[in-house]
Structures are given as structure tokens and as C-alpha cells.
Amino acid sequence: MFWCRNFIKISTATKAKSPITTNLILTSLSHFSTANQPPVAAQPSGLGPTKADEKPRVVVLGSGWAGSRLMKGLDPKLYDIVCVSPRNHMVFTPLLASTCVGTLEFRSVAEPISRIQPSISSAPGSYFFLANCTAVNTESHEVHCETVTEGDQTSEAWKFKISYDKLVIASGAQASTFGIHGVKEHAVFLREVHHAQAIRRKLLLNLMLSDVPGISEEEKRRLLHCVVVGGGPTGVEFSGELSDFIRSDVHQRYTHVKDYIHVTLIEANDILSSFDDRLRHYAIKQLTKSGVRLVRGTVKDVRPENVTLSDGSEVPYGLLVWSTGVGPSPFVNSLRLPKSPGGRIGIDEWLRVPTAQDVFSIGDCSGFLESTGKPVLPALAQVAERQGKYLADLLNKIGKEGGGHANRAKALDFGDPFEYKHLGSMATVGRFKALVDLRQSKEAKGVSLAGFFSWFIWRSAYLTRVVSWRNRFYVVINWLTTSVFGRDISRL
Structure with missing residues (x-):
């Protein structure tokens, strides 16, 4: 190649010259080699606030029974739906024991989120992020996230932020060990x-x-x-x-x-x-x-x-x-939100977190506040599923009445509260x-x-x-x- 032959000639010619001359030539060549390359685009920091003429954004933390049922019932014509979860599927837990001994295959009990809510993978403003939520800022309507990494060969975790109009915390719970050693x-x-x-x-x-x-x-x-x-x-x-x-x-x-x-x-x-x-x-x-x-x-x-x-x-x-x-997960324990008996996120009769505007919580991570007078609901799939369905209907109602964007639902009538019948x-x-x-x-x-x-x-x-x-x-x-x-x- 022509430029390569010239480079060899220049390198040979500079052997007898001073180091300063050599460095100048090499610097010029380096500038020449990168001058025509396009600039590297800055990595996005996340999803910013939605505009008034855009669909409001519902951010769902978790892909368990509650979160999945919620996303299935949300109307994608009213909302952009963003799911943040460390797994991209829902697990049908009642049949999980059967997979351990080969009665069922593992894929039989796992349902991809993109099948539960197709807009996640098709709508321009809807996304699924394989990540964990690390913090929630209720004042700025933002969640802080970190991508999931596994093993030593994976890349470093990427941190980003997502602005929300409505936030639903459905991150589930973790197995209780009661502090027993080992x-x-x-x-x-x-x-x-x-x-x-x-x-x-x-x-x-x-x-x-x-x-x-x-x-x-x-x-x-x-x-x-x-x-x-x-x-x-x-x-x-x-x-x-x-x-x-x-x-x-x-x-x-x-x-x-x-x-x-x-x-x-x-x-x-x-x-x-x-x-x-x-x-x-x-x-x-x-x-x-x-x-x-x-x-x-x-x-x-x-x-x-x-x-x-x-x-x-x-x-x-x-x-x-x-x-x-x-019991409550470390993430739930870290949130500066009111807690119900047992350490769950405290919610009112409409599954709202009363101290945080536009924040809801459903599933095993949530529980009624004592002030509601309602009993603590068991950590069952049917409870989570029923809460997900109720909240999807409620958010669709809010969206149709023009309260989908942040801080727009304060004056709306939420209708009948959530009631659970076993x-x-x-x-x-x-x-x-x-x-x-x-x-x-x-x-x-x-x-x-x-x-x-x-x-x-x-x-x-x-x-x-x-x-x-x-x-x-x-x-x-x-x-x-x-x-x-x-x-x-x-x-x-």
C-alpha cells in the first residue's frame, strides 16, 4: 500500500535524526490516521423525563407474578412500559418443583416477558432492561439501575437512570434464613x-x-x-x-x-x-x-x-x-419508604405508597400499613396476581382520565379500593x-x-x-x- 511504503521510508529517514524530529513525525502520522474517523458517540445515561406530547412512562421493577400480571393488563396505547428485572421471564412457581426431578422441562415453567407484554419488544418507547434497581429518588421521579453481570468474564456493570411518570415496585422477596448460620x-x-x-x-x-x-x-x-x-x-x-x-x-x-x-x-x-x-x-x-x-x-x-x-x-x-x-430483600430494606409489619413496603387501600407521589407497590415486597386496618396478606401467587390485575385496571383508568404523566393524578378519583378474597x-x-x-x-x-x-x-x-x-x-x-x-x- 502507498501510505505504508511512505511510512517505512519516513521511519528509515528519521533514524539518523533527533528524537524530537521523530516524535513530531509520528505525532503527525497519528493525527492523520484518526482525522477522518467519526467521533465516538457518548453513551446514553438513561431515559429522561417524558414530554407533554409523549405517552407517559410506567416503570415496573420486577418480573414476578405481580409485575407480569400488571404488564399484561397495561394498555400500551396509553403508556410506554419499561420493565427492569434481573431475569427476562416470569416463573410459574407452582410447577417449579416438578422440574427438579424431570417431570417437566425448565422452559415449560418460564414465560418470556416479551410474550406477556409484546409492546416491550416492539413499541418505540417501551423497553426491557436486564438490570437491578439500586435506588429510587421519589422527588425527581427517577430510578437508579445497574446491569446484571455474571462471572468474571462479563463486562463491568453499567449504571443508568430512568425517569418515570408512574413507578410500580414489584421486586418480590427473598427466602428467609432467620439468620441461621450456613x-x-x-x-x-x-x-x-x-x-x-x-x-x-x-x-x-x-x-x-x-x-x-x-x-x-x-x-x-x-x-x-x-x-x-x-x-x-x-x-x-x-x-x-x-x-x-x-x-x-x-x-x-x-x-x-x-x-x-x-x-x-x-x-x-x-x-x-x-x-x-x-x-x-x-x-x-x-x-x-x-x-x-x-x-x-x-x-x-x-x-x-x-x-x-x-x-x-x-x-x-x-x-x-x-x-x-x-422476607424483605436488601433492596426493599434500603428504600426510605414507610414499612408495613414484617418490613414490607407500606401501601394504602389503592396499593399506593402514601408518602411518594406516583409510586405503587404490589406482590411479596408490599403490605398494608397498619393505619389501613387491613390484615397482612400472605405471600402467595394468587395475591400477587390479583394485585397486578387490579393495578393495571387502575392505571389504565388514570391514563384515560389524563392523569398518566407525573404529578397529574392527585385530584383523580381512584374508585374502589383493592379487596382480596382467598x-x-x-x-x-x-x-x-x-x-x-x-x-x-x-x-x-x-x-x-x-x-x-x-x-x-x-x-x-x-x-x-x-x-x-x-x-x-x-x-x-x-x-x-x-x-x-x-x-x-x-x-x-
């Missing part, structure tokens, strides 16, 4: 798809390791001992799924270790305490019959290979699943057995069923609640495949 380090929770994947990989790894020659019987029993802490619906359903997996698949495909694998469920009080007493006794009978050992006690310490109970006894384990309820509870306790309790409360009268018919109702109800027809198809195919060929035991 839980975060050694136990696996069951709230996300990656938790289910970790449980499945650990379970299958222990099955394979226990079959290796030279493993002592004591170590084999420890590796194959699955301990579940928490006797709520999640803990009971996982124990039932696991015992069914052991009887139907492990006994056939791991015959050398089938007599060593066991499941223990530890609960401080009564299992399924919100259910009818008759149903609880049925659940205990079925779990015991399927091989689940029930232990009543409180965990005081968790170590890499065993847990210590309140009576001083030690329980060795190869897999420890922690399912003892939820539709009942369901839980599976093993193969072809489930509980259905349709009472509005434990003291109220109503229908309560147990057995095969309840199991049929349980499956039918959850199948209709799966968000999309795509995932309903996946779930049905997975159930049929499992019933004909058994569960897949590949460790991927």
Missing part, C-alpha cells in the same frame, strides 16, 4: 429456575457418586439423604415429587443404591398449617407411606454435610433444600394424590378434598393458569412423555 452457603432455595437446575444437578450427581466402588455405606447414605426444611406447600410438594421420583425411577435405574436414598422433611410446627386438619392428616399419611420421614424440630446450624436441630441432634445430608417462607389452596403430596382446600380461611366453612380427584383438579387448575398456550402445550407434552417413558435422568 444456610446461604450450603442450602439450595426453590424460587427460581436456576435453583431448580441446581437441585437437579446436585441430586443426579449424588446418585452417580454413590454408585462408585469404594464409597462407604455411611457416605453413601449421606449422599443420598435429601433433607427439605419447611413444611409449607412448596416443601411438601417438592418432597412428594422427590419421593415419587425415587419410587418410580430411581428404584428401576439405580438398583444398586435404591435402599439408601431417603427424604426427610423438617418442620418446626405443623406441615401445611393453613389447610384443614383432615387434609393435613391425609398429607402426613401419604408422605409417610411414600417414604418421606417427617421430623418436627427447628434447625439451629447448617454445616457442609449435616444440620443441627434444636434438640442437639445432627441430620446428615447430601442435598439440602430450604423452603421456610420469604380462592383456596392446593398442594400435591405424591403420585396421583393432592389436596384441595377451597375455604376462604382456616376457620370458614367450604369444600375440602383429598385424593385422586383432587390431584386431577390440581393439574387442571394449574394448566389453565399457565400464562400462554405455548407453555400449556409444553406442560401437557411433558406430562404425557413422563407417564409413558418415565423421567429423564440426564445430567446436563
Whole structure:
């Protein structure tokens, strides 16, 4: 190339010249090489305030049951919708336990946000950001965010700001550890798809390791001992799924270790305490019959290979699943907003945060303030879903009445407050057995069923609640495949 030959000639000619001359020539060449390049555009700092002639912006923090139902119901003709969440999908948590043992595939319980609200990926002013919210400035109507990073090979987290007209905090809660030493380090929770994947990989790894020659019987029993802490619906359903997996698949495909694998469920009080007493006794009978050992006690310490109970006894384990309820996340604790009993974000009857204009909160991260006189709602998917639907209708009403932009809804009538009516509870306790309790409360009268018919109702109800027809198809195919060929035991 012509310019390259000239560069070589200039470099050769300058060898005999002074260093000052050489530097001048090289500086000139450097300037020449970059003079015609376009300037690098400055990275955007975020999304600024909307203008009066633009659609108002609703920012949703979270993609759980509450946030997803809200986004599904929002009218994209009235609002630009921006979602900030560390995951780009909603998890259908009632069926998550089934993915741990291969009854369902993981994608069957994950619904992409772009399918729940298509405008997120198509409308010019609507976005999804894979990020965490780190702070909320209610005075300037801004949220501060930071992109999600995983591992050492990812780029440095990018910080940005988003201005909002309406903010909905639906960031959920985190698993409660009650400050017990070793839980975060050694136990696996069951709230996300990656938790289910970790449980499945650990379970299958222990099955394979226990079959290796030279493993002592004591170590084999420890590796194959699955301990579940928490006797709520999640803990009971996982124990039932696991015992069914052991009887139907492990006994056939791991015959050398089938007599060593066991499941223990530890609960401080009564299992399924919100259910009818008759149903609880049925659940205990079925779990015991399927091989689940029930232990009543409180965990005081968790170590890499065993847990210590309140009576001083030690329980060795190869897999420890922690399912003892939820509590406020560090993000919720950091917000300078009023708190309800239990540390949740305090809200009024219309799901508003009363001290912050245009800020709402729904789902497990929120709770009614004591001044409302309303009871603390349980951390259930049906509560979050109902709140999301109510708030979507309310925001659509506000938008139609011209109150969508910031500080424009002060004088509007919000209509009827949010009212929650419990539709009942369901839980599976093993193969072809489930509980259905349709009472509005434990003291109220109503229908309560147990057995095969309840199991049929349980499956039918959850199948209709799966968000999309795509995932309903996946779930049905997975159930049929499992019933004909058994569960897949590949460790991927």
C-alpha cells in the first residue's frame, strides 16, 4: 500500500535524526490516521423525563407474578412500559418443583416477558432492561439501575437512570434464613429456575457418586439423604415429587443404591398449617407411606454435610433444600419508604405508597400499613396476581382520565379500593394424590378434598393458569412423555 511504503521510508529517514524530529513525525502520522474517523458517540445515561406530547412512562421493577400480571393488563396505547428485572421471564412457581426431578422441562415453567407484554419488544418507547434497581429518588421521579453481570468474564456493570411518570415496585422477596448460620452457603432455595437446575444437578450427581466402588455405606447414605426444611406447600410438594421420583425411577435405574436414598422433611410446627386438619392428616399419611420421614424440630446450624436441630441432634445430608417462607430483600430494606409489619413496603387501600407521589407497590415486597386496618396478606401467587390485575385496571383508568404523566393524578378519583378474597389452596403430596382446600380461611366453612380427584383438579387448575398456550402445550407434552417413558435422568 502507498501510505505504508511512505511510512517505512519516513521511519528509515528519521533514524539518523533527533528524537524530537521523530516524535513530531509520528505525532503527525497519528493525527492523520484518526482525522477522518467519526467521533465516538457518548453513551446514553438513561431515559429522561417524558414530554407533554409523549405517552407517559410506567416503570415496573420486577418480573414476578405481580409485575407480569400488571404488564399484561397495561394498555400500551396509553403508556410506554419499561420493565427492569434481573431475569427476562416470569416463573410459574407452582410447577417449579416438578422440574427438579424431570417431570417437566425448565422452559415449560418460564414465560418470556416479551410474550406477556409484546409492546416491550416492539413499541418505540417501551423497553426491557436486564438490570437491578439500586435506588429510587421519589422527588425527581427517577430510578437508579445497574446491569446484571455474571462471572468474571462479563463486562463491568453499567449504571443508568430512568425517569418515570408512574413507578410500580414489584421486586418480590427473598427466602428467609432467620439468620441461621450456613444456610446461604450450603442450602439450595426453590424460587427460581436456576435453583431448580441446581437441585437437579446436585441430586443426579449424588446418585452417580454413590454408585462408585469404594464409597462407604455411611457416605453413601449421606449422599443420598435429601433433607427439605419447611413444611409449607412448596416443601411438601417438592418432597412428594422427590419421593415419587425415587419410587418410580430411581428404584428401576439405580438398583444398586435404591435402599439408601431417603427424604426427610423438617418442620418446626405443623406441615401445611393453613389447610384443614383432615387434609393435613391425609398429607402426613401419604408422605409417610411414600417414604418421606417427617421430623418436627427447628434447625439451629447448617454445616457442609449435616444440620443441627434444636434438640442437639445432627441430620446428615447430601442435598439440602430450604423452603421456610420469604422476607424483605436488601433492596426493599434500603428504600426510605414507610414499612408495613414484617418490613414490607407500606401501601394504602389503592396499593399506593402514601408518602411518594406516583409510586405503587404490589406482590411479596408490599403490605398494608397498619393505619389501613387491613390484615397482612400472605405471600402467595394468587395475591400477587390479583394485585397486578387490579393495578393495571387502575392505571389504565388514570391514563384515560389524563392523569398518566407525573404529578397529574392527585385530584383523580381512584374508585374502589383493592379487596382480596382467598380462592383456596392446593398442594400435591405424591403420585396421583393432592389436596384441595377451597375455604376462604382456616376457620370458614367450604369444600375440602383429598385424593385422586383432587390431584386431577390440581393439574387442571394449574394448566389453565399457565400464562400462554405455548407453555400449556409444553406442560401437557411433558406430562404425557413422563407417564409413558418415565423421567429423564440426564445430567446436563
